[in-house]
Amino acid sequence: MKPDQFPSEMQPYAIPKTGGEYLYRCLGCERRFGIEDLLYTCPECGSVLLIEDSRWERLKDIPGSKWRSIFDYRAMLNIPALKGIYRFHELIGSIIPLDDIVFLGEGHTPVVCANQAMNDWAGIDFYFKNDGQNPSASFKDRGMASAFSYLNYLINKRGVRNILAICASTGDTSASAALYASYLSGNIKSAVILPRGKITPQQLGQPLGSGAKVIEIPGVFDDCMKIVEYLSENFSVALMNSKNAWRILGQESYSYEISQAFDYEVGHLTVVVPIGNAGNITAVMAGFLKMHDLRIIDSLPHIIGVQSEHANPVYLYYLEPKEAARRFRPVTVRPSVAQAAMIGNPVSMPRVIKLVEQYRKIAGEGSIRIVEISEQEIMDSMLFANRNGHIACTQGGECLAGIRKAVAEKKVDRNRRAVLDATAHALKFAVFQDKYFLDSFEPEYEVSPRAELRNSPFSLDLPESVPNPASQRLGPEQFQEFVKYASSIIADVLDLEQRGGTRKPQ
Numbered sequence: 001m002k003p004d005q006f007p008s009e010m011q012p013y014a015i016p017k018t019g020g021e022y023l024y025r026c027l028g029c030e031r032r033f034g035i036e037d038l039l040y041t042c043p044e045c046g047s048v049l050l051i052e053d054s055r056w057e058r059l060k061d062i063p064g065s066k067w068r069s070i071f072d073y074r075a076m077l078n079i080p081a082l083k084g085i086y087r088f089h090e091l092i093g094s095i096i097p098l099d100d101i102v103f104l105g106e107g108h109t110p111v112v113c114a115n116q117a118m119n120d121w122a123g124i125d126f127y128f129k130n131d132g133q134n135p136s137a138s139f140k141d142r143g144m145a146s147a148f149s150y151l152n153y154l155i156n157k158r159g160v161r162n163i164l165a166i167c168a169s170t171g172d173t174s175a176s177a178a179l180y181a182s183y184l185s186g187n188i189k190s191a192v193i194l195p196r197g198k199i200t201p202q203q204l205g206q207p208l209g210s211g212a213k214v215i216e217i218p219g220v221f222d223d224c225m226k227i228v229e230y231l232s233e234n235f236s237v238a239l240m241n242s243k244n245a246w247r248i249l250g251q252e253s254y255s256y257e258i259s260q261a262f263d264y265e266v267g268h269l270t271v272v273v274p275i276g277n278a279g280n281i282t283a284v285m286a287g288f289l290k291m292h293d294l295r296i297i298d299s300l301p302h303i304i305g306v307q308s309e310h311a312n313p314v315y316l317y318y319l320e321p322k323e324a325a326r327r328f329r330p331v332t333v334r335p336s337v338a339q340a341a342m343i344g345n346p347v348s349m350p351r352v353i354k355l356v357e358q359y360r361k362i363a364g365e366g367s368i369r370i371v372e373i374s375e376q377e378i379m380d381s382m383l384f385a386n387r388n389g390h391i392a393c394t395q396g397g398e399c400l401a402g403i404r405k406a407v408a409e410k411k412v413d414r415n416r417r418a419v420l421d422a423t424a425h426a427l428k429f430a431v432f433q434d435k436y437f438l439d440s441f442e443p444e445y446e447v448s449p450r451a452e453l454r455n456s457p458f459s460l461d462l463p464e465s466v467p468n469p470a471s472q473r474l475g476p477e478q479f480q481e482f483v484k485y486a487s488s489i490i491a492d493v494l495d496l497e498q499r500g501g502t503r504k505p506q
Contacts, residue, residue: 001076013070016089018097020053027350040232040243048350051245059090064295068264085145085253091290092249100153106141107253109133111261118388123407126418128390132425139423140176146250147240148180155187165190167240168224170339171203172424177240178210193224200431220333222345242279243347251280255287258419259297267299270412272403273421274395275305275314276341278348285355300363305370306402310334311342315372335444337378337394337432369411375446377401379436383453386426394429396422458493
């Protein structure tokens with residue numbers, strides 16, 4: 001649909017205009033800094049930053065009902081820059097011109113309703129939002145679209161050249177950063193630091209395929225993060241982890257899409273997200289708070305953050321009921337199938353603390369909860385979900401295990417509806433499915449397969465008396481003999497009935 005086909009009152013808003021004044025705000029000392037230079041921490045106190053539009057109040061001149069119509073009409077446009085997360089341009093990056101926006105197909109991932117078996121198993125009606133259907137097969141593309149669009153803006157409007165984009169990763173971040181860097185390959189190169197042996201072969205193959213310089217080090221993600229932090233503080237590089245506030249800004253689109261998918265009526269929802277480096281839950285809270293502030297939504301959904309027992313610093317922090325007595329302490333992580341969540345010292349923790357406080361002031365103490373689950377529950381939940389029509393990764397399994405436990409512990413009302421974040425595609429974590437089916441998990445994972453969830457191929461072996469197409473070229477009669485024998489065995493395996501309702505003769 002073209003803008004001139006919109007109703008006359010919508011036409012002025014169809015194509016967003018650049019505007020606003022974006023600043024970094026320090027969550028420690030509250031100082032503000034311009035965005036001319038790439039900052040990742042406060043130059044004064046070292047705390048993390050959020051990006052704010054100092055002219056945000058201007059957006060309130062438009063009623064919430066009209067914003068809803070604007071976003072809905074934009075969904076009908078065929079302008080590439082507005083087909084992704086920048087449909088919500090004014091809320092994400094209104095200073096970036098449309099011709100600088102990088103769009104690779106990210107955003108607007110489907111919200112898929114669970115079948116009745118899944119709802120019964122979880123104890124609540126729910127949906128998966130399949131962010132594994134983003135271009136690099138994970139939710140990280142939302143943040144990278146924002147961060148690389150800003151880099152492209154610096155390249156085109158400020159003459160910045162020869163940028164090295166660098167990140168630490170448990171797999172998905174590196175795949176996404178390398179993909180977006182390769183799209184802007186004339187001016188950007190990428191490098192990723194990975195923990196050796198701690199990511200799946202599929203995830204390792206992605207940045208290599210995109211041409212990134214991949215460096216594996218001994219240790220875990222937190223060790224990789226310390227290295228890239230040091231590099232970003234002492235060398236001229238663009239840090240692409242969630243310490244980059246532009247990443248958080250792009251990931252807010254997850255909240256905007258959920259709101260639009262439910263016609264902006266989200267007060268009855270419980271949104272469930274895994275907590276890794278805490279960037280995602282930060283963005284989800286920030287996104288809903290923005291929409292509520294502009295009256296695009298009338299009430300806030302509840303949010304549940306989920307952590308494995310093997311990487312649970314945020315859960316432990318909120319175990320203390322008294323806010324004044326809480327102290328954040330990093331943890332030493334143990335091996336986890338939810339690799340993207342295997343982080344013991346999340347860099348966005350200061351953002352989480354600040355935003356949880358804001359969120360609870362509006363929506364109540366119970367509006368944000370943190371749930372801890374086991375590795376066994378993660379794997380069982382992932383496999384059960386995928387047995388029922390989904391493509392959930394281990395983090396998606398983590399969310400399903402989390403909502404199931406929250407319902408059982410009466411931390412969420414069964415009459416609500418849940419939206420679960422499947423952060424990546426199941427194929428990225430096929431290695432853990434294989435370990436489950438083969439019962440080959442290392443002891444430290446603490447996962448034992450349940451017989452009803454295991455699966456393996458049936459291998460058809462031919463006796464010497466049956467012609468074998470793998471060992472010789474068969475004539476028509478020989479081939480028909482092979483087909484009849486193989487079909488007979490397969491019919492037994494599948495317990496088939498012959499046409500007419502009679503059993504196949506034995």
